[in-house]
Each structure stands twice: as structure tokens, then as C-alpha cells.
Amino acid sequence: MDIRLELIGVxxxxxxxxxxxxxxxxxxxxxxxxxxxxxxxxxxxxxxxxCSIALGKGITAMAPGSLDNMQVVVTDIEEAHADLTARGIEVSDISDQPWGSFVYFQDPDGNRWSVQQTTPRGAA
Structure with a gap:
């Protein structure tokens, strides 16, 4: 049996x-x-x-801005950082961790997102 995560309310x-x-x-x-x-x-x-996100009226009882640490994955964190910045999204500097490289941003309500490159920059 497959169980697929396909929609998350924001x-x-x-x-x-x-x-x-x-x-x-x-x-x-x-x-x-x-x-x-x-x-x-x-x-x-x-x-x-x-997987998609759902926004709207009457679709979740969560408080606006309460969603913490939604994560998307990319193959190139530097490209993602440059792309988001060029789109006018305020993002953090790139954070390199043993489990990947990350940038972070928030939507206008404060819902927090991380963008991960699963292989840390500089790793073989």
C-alpha cells in the first residue's frame, strides 16, 4: 500500500x-x-x-503564522538562494550543516520554510 503526502494546509x-x-x-x-x-x-x-500546499478561508484551524519549518529540497542551494533573492524573497545566508546546506525564509504571516540541499556544500 502506498501512502503519499500530497497536500499541506498553510x-x-x-x-x-x-x-x-x-x-x-x-x-x-x-x-x-x-x-x-x-x-x-x-x-x-x-x-x-x-506535494502541494493549500491556502484559503475555512480550510484549517491553525493560527496564521504557526506553521514552523516546512522544508523543500533542491539540488543546488546556491542557485536556490540566488533565485529566491532575485525574486525579491528575503532569505537567510546559506547555513552549512553536516546533514545538508540550508536557506530559510518566512511568508508574510510568519510561516517558516527551509530550503535544503541534502549533500552539504563541499562534500564529496
């Missing part, structure tokens, strides 16, 4: 602002559906990912 205060931010990061907007005054569903997917 709690935000302003759906349009969050959608614009994640599109600027490079996520693709797959769906934006208003079901009723109480429910709006926006699904965005990072390039190459099988």
Missing part, C-alpha cells in the same frame, strides 16, 4: 497576499476556488513536487 490571514507571495517564490497556482463566503481553496505546488 494558515494565512490574507489569501490573496499569501497566494501572490508563493507565486513569487515560484509555486504554481493549481486551483483557486471560492466555494462559499466561508470557504476559499487555493492550491499551489512547488516546481517538480508531488
Amino acid at each position: 494558515p494565512v490571514t490574507d489569501v490573496d497576499r499569501a497566494k501572490a507571495f508563493y507565486e513569487r517564490v515560484g509555486f504554481h497556482a493549481d486551483h483557486d476556488v471560492t466555494v462559499s463566503e466561508d470557504i476559499r481553496f487555493v492550491q499551489l505546488t512547488p516546481p517538480g513536487s508531488a
Whole structure:
């Protein structure tokens, strides 16, 4: 039996602002559906990912900004850092750890993300 993680809710205060931010990061907007005054569903997917995020109204009880340490993986952390910076995303300096190299950023609500290159820079 396969068990696939395919969708993670991200709690935000302003759906349009969050959608614009994640599109600027490079996520693709797959769906934006208003079901009723109480429910709006926006699904965005990072390039190459099988897992998407969902923003919206009425889709999660989590407090906006409470999502901590969502992680995406890239093959080249320096390229990712340069790309995010060029897109106007405020990112940390590259942090090299024994288990990978990372950059960090937050969305406008404070939901925290890490971008990981699984092989640390300079490792063989």
C-alpha cells in the first residue's frame, strides 16, 4: 500500500497576499476556488513536487503564522538562494550543516520554510 503526502494546509490571514507571495517564490497556482463566503481553496505546488500546499478561508484551524519549518529540497542551494533573492524573497545566508546546506525564509504571516540541499556544500 502506498501512502503519499500530497497536500499541506498553510494558515494565512490574507489569501490573496499569501497566494501572490508563493507565486513569487515560484509555486504554481493549481486551483483557486471560492466555494462559499466561508470557504476559499487555493492550491499551489512547488516546481517538480508531488506535494502541494493549500491556502484559503475555512480550510484549517491553525493560527496564521504557526506553521514552523516546512522544508523543500533542491539540488543546488546556491542557485536556490540566488533565485529566491532575485525574486525579491528575503532569505537567510546559506547555513552549512553536516546533514545538508540550508536557506530559510518566512511568508508574510510568519510561516517558516527551509530550503535544503541534502549533500552539504563541499562534500564529496
